[in-house]
Amino acid sequence: MSKEDDFILQIKANEKIIHKVIGLYVYHDEDKKDLYQEILLQAWKSFPIFKGTSKFSTWLYKVSLNTVLSFKRRDKPVEVLEYEFMSRADNLEDKKELYEVLYYLIKQLDEVDRMLMTLHLDGYKNFEISEITGMNTNHVNVKIHRIKQTIVERFKLATNGNL
Amino acid sequence: MNAITSESRSAIHKIKGLLIIKSYWALGFIILFTLLMFLSRESPQAVVAVGIINFIYVIGFFFINLVSKRINADFSESDNVLQSLQLNARIIKRVFRFEYFVFAFNTLLIILCSMFWARLVTGNTFNNLLQDSQFLTLAILMCLILVPSAYLFSKYLNKKAFGPYLDKLNDNINKLQGVEMIKDIIK
Numbered sequence: 001m002s003k004e005d006d007f008i009l010q011i012k013a014n015e016k017i018i019h020k021v022i023g024l025y026v027y028h029d030e031d032k033k034d035l036y037q038e039i040l041l042q043a044w045k046s047f048p049i050f051k052g053t054s055k056f057s058t059w060l061y062k063v064s065l066n067t068v069l070s071f072k073r074r075d076k077p078v079e080v081l082e083y084e085f086m087s088r089a090d091n092l093e094d095k096k097e098l099y100e101v102l103y104y105l106i107k108q109l110d111e112v113d114r115m116l117m118t119l120h121l122d123g124y125k126n127f128e129i130s131e132i133t134g135m136n137t138n139h140v141n142v143k144i145h146r147i148k149q150t151i152v153e154r155f156k157l158a159t160n161g162n163l
Numbered sequence: 164m165n166a167i168t169s170e171s172r173s174a175i176h177k178i179k180g181l182l183i184i185k186s187y188w189a190l191g192f193i194i195l196f197t198l199l200m201f202l203s204r205e206s207p208q209a210v211v212a213v214g215i216i217n218f219i220y221v222i223g224f225f226f227i228n229l230v231s232k233r234i235n236a237d238f239s240e241s242d243n244v245l246q247s248l249q250l251n252a253r254i255i256k257r258v259f260r261f262e263y264f265v266f267a268f269n270t271l272l273i274i275l276c277s278m279f280w281a282r283l284v285t286g287n288t289f290n291n292l293l294q295d296s297q298f299l300t301l302a303i304l305m306c307l308i309l310v311p312s313a314y315l316f317s318k319y320l321n322k323k324a325f326g327p328y329l330d331k332l333n334d335n336i337n338k339l340q341g342v343e344m345i346k347d348i349i350k
Contacts, residue, residue, distance in 0.1 A: 034172050037172070038171060038172055038173060041171055042171070042173075042237075042238055045237055045238070046237060046238040046239065046240070049239060049240055050240050051240060053240065054240070059240060062238075062242070062243065062244060062247075063238055065244050066238055066242075066244050066247040066248070067173070067238075069244065069248060069332075069335055070173065070174060070175075070247065070248055070251045070332065071172075071173060071174065072173075072174040072177065072325070072328045110338070111331075111335055111338075112335055112338040112339055115244070131243060132243060132244060133243055133244045133245060133339060134243035134244055134245025134246055134339055135245065135339050135340075135341065136341060139341045
């Protein structure tokens with residue numbers, strides 16, 4: 001199997017990571033397309049030096065996060081999202097809606113907190129999050145605890161206490 | 164998978180591109196100065212004056228290209244997000260400092276070249292000009308006003324183009340380093 005085929009296979013198996021990261025940080029459609037291409041390009045450029053000491057998914061997460069956080073992007077205001085959310089917040093029943101609300105609340109966090117929460121929800125242990133982000137493990141512990149508290153408070157506010 | 168053969172659109176790549184464009188500006192000046200040398204061929208001292216500055220531009224052209232080629236923010240497997248962001252920030256700041264220097268130095272060269280050339284082609288000599296206090300005062304004044312202005316203007320242009328981006332980058336770096344947590348504690 002050629003290097004390119006191997007790369008494409010790995011990317012196809014882990015593509016949702018790229019889309020998840022882009023979806024969390026980018027609103028503008030043109031930026032989403034640009035970033036998707038950019039992440040693939042950065043991953044491809046770094047692929048020859050990927051030695052497999054970590055899982056490909058973890059490495060791709062790092063590349064995606066790094067690319068998104070260092071990309072010069074256009075920003076779109078989130079007022080529209082807020083309106084859509086508020087109109088549905090009182091009537092949350094199924095898991096899909098709850099997931100959407102959670103996703104929305106995570107998108108309201110600042111960029112670093114978003115990264116931490118996403119990695120946490122994807123099942124990464126705090127020491128793994130520390131390795132990916134470069135943050136001190138204690139710092140990760142404290143931050144995740146605080147972010148969870150923030151999300152719960154905002155959820156209560158948005159649903160008038162319905163949690 | 165066309166992405167893997169496409170060009171990067173990252174901030175670092177854009178800055179590299181802008182640096183290469185600046186090197187072509189240097190090339191433009193080289194052509195202009197070569198033309199000036201030809202036009203002032205009757206005045207050897209004018210040719211020498213412009214020639215020296217032209218030579219500096221030639222070195223500058225190759226040096227800018229070399230600096231641009233050496234910019235490398237490729238992601239290494241062992242790098243974490245914080246290290247990569249810090250590398251990006253360091254590269255950008257270094258390139259910008261280099262640009263400010265080039266812009267200011269370029270302004271200095273143009274001032275000196277144009278002032279000396281304009282007088283040398285009309286029959287003056289270097290010795291006369293170096294003894295002409297009015298000429299020297301004017302040259303020094305122009306340099307003192309325009310060179311720092313060029314430096315500040317270059318800073319302003321970069322701040323306009325990349326200011327919010329760099330602020331965000333530094334903000335994220337501080338958050339990853341835990342600077343905000345320390346600030347919260349000491350408040």
